[in-house]
Amino acid sequence: MDLHDRDTPVMIAGPAADPDVAVVSLRRLHGRANAAAELTRVRRSYHGPLLVEPFSALDLPAIVTHADGVVVGGAWMQDFQLLRAVARTGRPVVVQRAPAATLEEWLSAAEYCVAEGNQDVVLCETGTRTHLPHATIDLSLVRAAGRHRPVLVDVSAAPDLAVAALSAGACGLLLGEDAESAVVAGVRAKAALLGALTCDDVPETIxxxxxxxxxxxxxxxxxxxxxxxxxxxxxxxxxxxxxxxxxxxxxxxxxxxxxxxxxxxxxxxxxxxxxxxxxxxxxxxxxxxxxxx
CATH class of the missing domain: 1.20.59 (Chorismate Mutase Domain, subunit A)
Structure with a gap:
């Protein structure tokens, strides 16, 4: 599963009716559920790309068995032992930025994964807590981080920022499973247009x-x-x-x-x-x- 080489720069996170990628957080279960049982349950109804956020390193064997990638949530971005353990699974890693983390701290978290031999690391901007009712996406941080690693931006709370996020250098967008179909279609259309104009990659295969x-x-x-x-x-x-x-x-x-x-x-x-x-x-x-x- 290549998280930053997709036909469309938009990913609809699920599990929803027809997501591009399902995202499951075991952390939200606070360790009260067996990881293998929970992921087996998810796999009964969903067979597409699956990203899983572990509650602890104990969940990683089950994630390796059932999932295509691992999410390190912003709250645990600086749990360096967990980062190392996640990287050693060999699965692609998505590192979310903690709400108050600096660029250097965010990149450092990714480097802990790279140091374990895992080069498939993608950053994910989910926003900073402000006086607004939802997190605020830091587009300047997206642009700066994008010079070092591929960056996804979660625009679930503010789909109108999709174009701005792509213009700032995001390689992909995340929309929550509760996004309305009209919103999804609009973001996809804009992303397809702008993504083709802003992408400067050089393909190495036919x-x-x-x-x-x-x-x-x-x-x-x-x-x-x-x-x-x-x-x-x-x-x-x-x-x-x-x-x-x-x-x-x-x-x-x-x-x-x-x-x-x-x-x-x-x-x-x-x-x-x-x-x-x-x-x-x-x-x-x-x-x-x-x-x-």
Whole structure:
């Protein structure tokens, strides 16, 4: 299970109806439940990726048997013996930041795992306690931590921060299982677009490269449809719309502006691409205009 190489930068945490990853906290049971029995129960109803937060190191054998990754909660982020034991399981590790932890303390917790030979360590920002009713995500800390390790951001309490978190360098987002379907869909759409634009990884395999292309294509499709909608608005506002109302000077300006952003493609190639985009948009606009209501 690779926690930071996914088709979408959004993970819906569960167990919910159809989560991307189930997250189970044994710590919340305060040691009153047998870890193996509890995880066996979870596995009866859920067979996808499973992350588990242990109550203590005694839970780790059961986690190795049943789970795909281990979560070290923020409250136990500085339990260095637990960090070492978690790392030695060989499972991917998610280290949540304690509400008052500094960047150095957070990174140090991850390094305890790396020192045990486990390189698959992901950080998770869950926020800082403030005067607000829910934890406040520290985006500057996300950006700084992202220069060292992949960072997930839990935006369950503030889904509107999804775009800001990705812009700050988050490689993924967590939404709680109680997130409404409309919220999930909106965050997924924004993440698919922004994730493709902000990700600068260099794939080392053909499947990895194709997955990256798929993410870019998804963003392209979203942008092309949005462009067609805006172009249709322009056509309706023009005295003469459609193909008859094309403005060659404006189209040249568009290509010239794009050359500055994509100089390796060059004006000729971009010109051909934009001609196809413009004409396809005009065709779509005319079809909508002529289609029955």
């Amino acid at each position: 499947p990895g490269a194709r997955a990256a292309i798929d993410r870019v294509d998804a963003a392209l499709a979203t942008l092309l449809e949005r462009r067609a909608e805006l172009a249709a608005t322009v056509q309706r506002l023009k005295p003469v719309g459609g193909f008859a109302g094309r403005d060659p000077r404006r189209e040249r300006e568009i290509v010239e502006a794009m050359v500055s952003r994509a100089p390796r493609l060059g004006a000729d190639r971009l010109g051909r691409i934009m001609t196809a985009v413009i004409e396809t948009g005009l065709e779509a606009s005319e079809e909508r205009d002529l289609s029955p209501a």
